[in-house]
Amino acid sequence: MPMTPAVADRLLPWYDRHRRDLPWRAPPGVTADPYRVWLSEIMLQQTTVPAAAPYFRAFTERWPTVRDLAESPLDDVLVAWAGLGYYARARNLHKCARVVAERHGGRFPDTEEALLELPGIGTYTAAAIASIAFDRVATVVDGNVERVVARLFAVEEPLPNVKPTLRRLAATLTPQRRPGDFAQAMMDLGATVCTPRKPRCMLCPLAEGCAAREAGTQEELPRRAAKADKPTRRGMAFWLLNPEGAVLLRRRAEDGLLGGMTEVPSTGWAAGPVPDEDAAMGAAPLPARWRRLPGMVRHTFSHFHLELGVMAARAGAGWQAADGFWVPVDRLGGEALPSVMRKVVRHALAHANDGDGA
Structure with missing residues (x-):
């Protein structure tokens, strides 16, 4: 079973060498802007990185700060969001910006508990902002992280019911040191190495000790319950x-x-x-x-x-x-x-x- 220090000690040096260059990601050694972290995480819900990137650039050029976004009419935000899908996100985005501007002086809260009180921010997004923007020890679990954890621990129970188990196991890996970088490293590992099909195990810094790799089941995990046909x-x-x-x-x-x-x-x-x-x-x-x-x-x-x-x-x-x-x-x-x-x-x-x- 993977041990927290061993995983972090192997993954963080890999991340320092192979981290993705993303428009919302702060350069090494630079503190992340909570506004950009929040905006990117809302956009990335149910959306791929290539699809979200041009919208993120357009939003941050037009509304460089959360106050700028809060002062914009909702209709302008909806027009700028058009084509990105899941439009409740855009309405909550505008509502959240106004709450941050009006009740928090234009500054995002720095704890998961306070972030969860903002419109449109759930468990994952609160953890991501707290971890990446404020370096709080928080467990960030998206689809990429679920896949990495399911393989590391060879979890056989299918999604979606296994999500609480995967989150609990992910929490055992989160280090006290550089938790924000660790969260992004786990996401990058799942996106570029521990991919859904044909994972590149030979390049993985966590290959040694990966239970699924040892069992030869890495391409089968995580398992998924059969989906009902869409009407x-x-x-x-x-x-x-x-x-x-x-x-x-x-x-x-x-x-x-x-x-x-x-x-x-x-x-x-x-x-x-x-x-x-x-x-x-x-x-x-x-x-x-x-x-x-x-x-x-x-x-x-x-x-x-x-x-x-x-x-x-x-x-x-x-x-x-x-x-x-x-x-x-x-x-x-x-x-x-x-x-x-x-x-x-x-x-x-x-x-x-x-x-x-x-």
């Missing part, structure tokens, strides 16, 4: 242009999926077939000569697949939907459109001029 929901979106060439959009409710984001109006999304044209008309934003566009928009959320048909029409002069607003097509890039709605826009622009009508 498919379907609906119909409505692409409506006015005489000036602007498209009708509306804002989704603050609560729930894609809360507060901008959308092309649509029917509800439900199991069953895509609504036929007659059934869809009851949800159309305006009475018009609607026609079904060819093809389908497909998108996958974390817990379901979505298929949307698209209908297009032109509104008469002066028509206005009760809960919508018009946006010129060439300004859609400035709206907080989530990825699925960007797909709807691209589909409509590609097909709306096929044949007569919109």
